[in-house]
């Protein structure tokens with residue numbers, strides 16, 4: 001006899017489906033769906049890519065016959081949508097094809113949907129269950145809509161004495177290949193990467209994801225005083241991923257077409273975050289340097305820390321990982337996890353709440 005699964009087990013399967021869309025749904029959530037009738041899984045589906053059909057419609061398209069939907073239960077990791085965006089409303093379609101019961105992993109925090117998808121289903125006579133399921137996917141998506149700003153991760157590599165370079169104005173190679181690979185993977189999960197002007201000038205970074213081809217690579221954001229002082233020969237400008245330069249002056253020189261310049265008298269962390277929020281950026285990786293990190297930390301705008309520790313001592317002329325404004329009180333991240341990455345150590349920590 002076939003095993004009868006519980007609602008939680010079907011939802012777990014829907015989560016597995018959802019994860020198949022990883023790195024392709026961009027500012028849309030990962031969503032998976034499973035259609036079940038009489039204890040039989042009839043079809044599964046997921047949201048493949050930003051702008052394409054939603055998970056529920058994808059699962060319906062995998063039914064041998066659409067009539068099978070009549071009287072069936074749909075397990076879906078996120079509340080079905082009720083709006084016409086890039087695709088028509090899923091909840092309406094589920095009612096139309098005769099789905100009888102919908103088990104939802106979590107409500108959609110996006111205000112255009114939140115609660116209204118459930119209401120539309122119920123108005124159409126569908127039984128709705130909002131499962132008490134520990135949803136671990138879409139952390140940045142959920143954070144963005146709940147906190148109305150991107151989830152901010154600060155990442156740096158430091159020595160055993162907490163320094164990020166050996167001497168002022170110098171790039172110091174601290175960590176090994178394994179840590180580099182690891183930080184590439186971290187970059188690939190982000191919608192934007194931010195650095196300060198000194199890091200741009202000293203390190204001349206590309207800020208790209210080199211290990212994999214992403215349909216939606218992170219936007220590279222740099223805060224600069226005067227955009228006209230930047231050399232077009234910088235490595236940043238030699239690759240095609242989008243670049244946003246946050247400058248205090250208007251652009252008067254020609255820069256490559258992937259560059260957009262935003263002008264403001266003062267680019268405080270709050271002003272940077274406000275711009276990124278307006279642009280729908282849900283996750284931001286701050287990659288240095290010391291001053292920019294300190295500015296974000298002092299404004300309480302750091303949600304996660306990823307620190308690679310190299311077994312080196314850089315001494316008194318090195319720049320501390322966080323140098324800048326004093327904190328009104330110390331920040332206690334409470335817990336951290338750590339793992340060896342090649343010859344280095346990776347420490348990750350997350351603010352609670």
Ligand SMILES: NC(=O)C1=CN([C@@H]2O[C@H](COP(=O)(O)OP(=O)(O)OC[C@H]3O[C@@H](n4cnc5c(N)ncnc54)[C@H](OP(=O)(O)O)[C@@H]3O)[C@@H](O)[C@H]2O)C=CC1
Nearest residue numbers: 156157164196197198199223224225267288289290291292
């Ligand atoms: N080990 C690691 O993981 C990393 C190390 N680094 C190292 O860090 C060093 C650079 O760090 P740091 O010197 O602290 O500089 P940052 O890269 O943090 O840039 C901060 C500087 O940018 C300028 N700036 C322009 N616009 C703004 C703005 N709106 N807000 C604040 N600052 C602005 C200011 O310079 P000004 O006042 O002069 O105009 C400011 O001091 C380099 O040596 C680099 O190699 C960098 C990244 C990672």
Ligand SMILES: Nc1c(N[C@@H]2O[C@H](COP(=O)(O)O)[C@@H](O)[C@H]2O)[nH]c(=O)[nH]c1=O
Nearest residue numbers: 031047054055080081085086087090110
């Ligand atoms: N991906 C997804 C949903 N995503 C919801 O739809 C919004 C994007 O709509 P659109 O621009 O039309 O793609 C997104 O912000 C979220 O609220 N909803 C669902 O029913 N199923 C899905 O698979």
Ligand SMILES: [Zn+2]
Nearest residue numbers: 054080081090
């Ligand atoms: Zn939808």
